[in-house]
Amino acid sequence: MATRKAIVVGSGAAGLTAGWRLAQAGWQVELLGPEAQVGGLLAPQPVAGWPCDLGAHRLHAPALQVPAVAELAQRIPLEKRRRRGLVLVGGRSFNYPLRLTDLAQGLGLRGGGELLGSLVHARLSGRHWERQRAPEPQSDIGFGEFVRSRSGEAAYRAFYRPYADKVWGLDPAELSQSCAKQRVSSSAPWQLLWRPQRGEFLHPRGGFGAWMDGLAQLATQSGARVTLCQLSLQHGDLANLDADAVVHTGHLSAALTPDQQLAAQLDHRGLFLLWLVVADGQPGPVDTWYTPEAQFWFGRVSEVGNFLGHPHGRGRVLCVEIPQGRHAADRDFTGDLGELRRQLAQAKILSREAEVSEVVQRFLPAVYPLFRRGWLPRWRLALRHACASGRLWPAGRQGLWLHCNLDHAMASAEDAVRHVASGGASTQWPELAERWSEVRVRD
Ligand SMILES: Cc1cc2nc3c(=O)[nH]c(=O)nc-3n(C[C@H](O)[C@H](O)[C@H](O)COP(=O)(O)OP(=O)(O)OC[C@H]3O[C@@H](n4cnc5c(N)ncnc54)[C@H](O)[C@@H]3O)c2cc1C
Known part of the structure; x- marks a missing residue:
């Protein structure tokens, strides 16, 4: 039988997992990544020589039940880190988990x-x-x-x-x-x-960017060809790809016609990330501060050195996560550094006297799917449209438009590959993929 050809769209955790598993199953695989590097939301952001994750990223032990996660962890080990989070409420701080x-x-x-x-x-x-977990x-x-x-x-x-x-x-x-x-x-x-406190978490030495490089190596060593083409594929491009199967881990809306997109309302909210370098500072014991209250722009701040686990240089790097919420996407928080510093000092995260030697801002435009009331029937229909050709399988956080952890994204890609390799048509995939709409985000 002639070798079957698959194209995987997207080079984040889900795309790399799909490319790796399809190549292992004997498919000829071409993986198309639209950025200059692999990793998607897990690609590194270099700041002051540190390979920072895009916001606080960690894994918990249940993630190792996903075969792709466990196998990758054999290659690039996950190190245990002591968890020390603080939640700030009413002017006081409490241990997290709360x-x-x-x-x-x-x-x-x-x-x-x-x-x-x-x-x-x-x-x-x-x-x-x-109770009533099914989102009817x-x-x-x-x-x-x-x-x-x-x-x-x-x-x-x-x-x-x-x-x-x-x-x-x-x-x-x-x-x-x-x-x-x-x-x-x-x-x-x-x-x-009564819930037991999770006292530790897992993080790869060198950050998740290095972990994604390891995943890309597994895919290429299994025979997948990774092409970083810097192209964002839209509906017509996806329909014309020359392949027996397309696993699409880019945005689900890209697999829809403009009319279908309008009806589906697959909107997102973004996230501003600001990294503050304090050249002469030292990380304290806290890894993450959670700040739900409205007085702070940020919802979470992390101490990057306590995730990387070893100093990549001297000093401290703080990663400040400001959800887009009601902010305009082009807002430049580096122009409001005085106010940001005031809030960080009020939250006792960074003293007013600390000398910040560098600030880097980055906006991630589409990270939180915006589930409006009654989203489920619209989402089901969108998936059916995307899969109507019988040869396109959406998977991963973007492909399925999900709130999910990286292990869920990888597991959904493995799931899609199993279905592709079994010879099923993608018109059956929406029903099977529905179980991924039920996952809960672990923090
Ligand atoms: C701030 C933040 C913190 C997080 N913390 C954690 C954590 O602590 N633990 C955890 O497990 N998970 C965490 N996550 C979730 C985790 O990052 C994601 O679940 C995972 O990275 C998703 O991988 P993916 O491959 O599905 O999507 P992505 O990484 O988004 O990859 C999608 C790929 O598809 C490409 N693409 C998109 N559209 C197109 C198109 N039209 N054409 C071609 N390519 C396209 C993208 O460019 C990208 O390469 C966090 C997420 C965020 C935003």
Whole structure:
């Protein structure tokens, strides 16, 4: 039988995994990456000679259950790092993952009592974060109502509402309940009373960029050809690719016609990343600060040296993550450094006296899928359109328009390859791929 030819679009974790697995299955594989380097969201950003990840990236032990993750970790080991996160609420800091008992104590008699009371009330009302996990469109009551009924008014006001506004910049009533299930239900407040603390996380020496280089090597050693063509492929290009199968890990909307795109509403929100170099500083013990409150532009700040695990140079590099929310995509925060420094000092992350020798800003335009209420039937239809030719399989975070971790992105690519290799037509893929719409983001 003649060798079958596959084209993989996108050179992030999902695309590289798909290329590797297809080549191992005996396919002739060409992988097309639109950037100058592989890795997608896991490509490195060099800052002061440090290979910084694009925002705080880490893996947790369950990720090793994904075969591609485990095999890659054999080649480039994942090192254990001690976890030391802080959440800033009401002018105080609490260990992350958050323990509700600490929080209630820290907020004092009134605030803590109100918070615990609202959670107990919500619990007694019989609503549970895990109940009705299937995101049925008829019952999408929206983010605000979903969270309020499960965590109570006080917790909703303290964390969830400001968090939603910061990330999506939309009224929580317009957002789907899926945003709560997928992005915040792993930290359902009630569970925090007894959930064991995760004391460590996994990170590859040299950063995730080096890990992606290792994945690209596995793909090429298995016979895949990686072409970094710097081309963004759109609907017509994808339809005309000369291949028996196309695994598309670029944006799902690129696989749709303009009319289909309009109907599908596959919007995103972006993320501003700012790296601040403090040449004469030293990292403290904290790896990440979480700042859900509206007074801070940033939602998360990480100490890059504590992820890389060994000094790449002297000093400190902080990575400040500012969700796009209501900001314009071309906003330049480096022009507002005074205000950013004031906020970092207020959060006790960086003292006012510290000398910042370099600032780098980068905007990642489409990182958070914007699930509006009733998104599910639109998404199902979009997938069906994308797969209608019978030979195109969308996979990964962008291909499936998902909130997901990198191990989910890699596992969905392995899943798609299994289906391609079994001889199935991609018209059956939307039904199979639906299970990926249910994953929850681990932080
Ligand atoms: C700030 C942040 C922090 C995160 N932290 C974690 C974490 O701690 N742990 C974790 O497990 N996960 C984390 N993630 C998620 C993780 O980064 C992603 O799930 C994973 O990198 C997705 O890989 P992917 O290949 O599916 O997508 P991507 O990496 O986005 O790759 C998609 C590829 O397709 C290309 N492409 C897009 N459109 C087209 C087109 N039209 N034509 C051709 N090519 C196209 C892109 O350029 C890119 O090369 C985080 C994500 C973000 C944004």
